[in-house]
Amino acid sequence: MSAVPQRRTPFLREAPTTPAQSSRIAATTLGETGGDFLAQTLHLGYTGGAILIAAVMIAELLV
Structure with a gap:
């Protein structure tokens, strides 16, 4: 029996x-x-960080 190459x-x-x-x-x-x-x-919490990131993203899209 021959070995099958893997x-x-x-x-x-x-x-x-x-x-x-x-x-x-x-x-x-x-x-x-x-x-x-x-x-x-910065102790903003999940919601505060998400709001800040969303605000920065919206500001970048508007500029």
């Missing part, structure tokens, strides 16, 4: 392949870090 999966199979994917990962990471900073370090 397919090896690449180590970095889920690595981002395009700049858009990389920027999406960076935006998510920075958003999470900024949200944690506002909610926990």
Whole structure:
């Protein structure tokens, strides 16, 4: 009986392949870090941080 060769999966199979994917990962990471900073370090809480981030986003869209 001969051994059937197994397919090896690449180590970095889920690595981002395009700049858009990389920027999406960076935006998510920075958003999470900024949200944690506002909610926990500045003691605004989840609701206060969400309101502040929403206000900044709306201000950026209007300018």
